[in-house]
Amino acid sequence: MWPYSGAFQELIRVVTWPPRAVSHAGVGTLTGQGDGRGDRPRRGAPSGSELIGMGVAIAAAFALPFGAGLGIDALLHSSPVGVVIGLFAGIIAVTAFVVAQFRRYL
Numbered sequence: 001m002w003p004y005s006g007a008f009q010e011l012i013r014v015v016t017w018p019p020r021a022v023s024h025a026g027v028g029t030l031t032g033q034g035d036g037r038g039d040r041p042r043r044g045a046p047s048g049s050e051l052i053g054m055g056v057a058i059a060a061a062f063a064l065p066f067g068a069g070l071g072i073d074a075l076l077h078s079s080p081v082g083v084v085i086g087l088f089a090g091i092i093a094v095t096a097f098v099v100a101q102f103r104r105y106l
Contacts, residue, residue: 046105054101061097065089 046054069086073079 044105054098057097057101058094061093062090065093 065086066083067086069082069084069089072082072086076082
């Protein structure tokens with residue numbers, strides 16, 4: 001027997017829901033992916049591995065044209081021209097890649 005019988009047991013009975021009512025009402029469960037403003041699902045966000053892959057691809061899209069510009073400068077002895085062209089080519093490549101990758105998350 002409970003030491004607090006009577007009013008305390010009545011309070012517990014009123015406050016707690018039976019398991020069937022809890023599962024029916026969805027109390028204590030998370031609903032999918034919401035945006036906090038209703039039940040509209042939010043668009044998927046990139047996972048950690050996708051972000052790492054994008055970072056490596058961005059670095060490669062910038063470094064490869066820059067390195068090619070350095071190589072062209074070394075072969076042709078035209079000091080800043082190849083580096084500048086490679087720099088701009090890298091910036092254009094990175095911009096195109098970022099726009100293409102992040103467009104699906106916007």
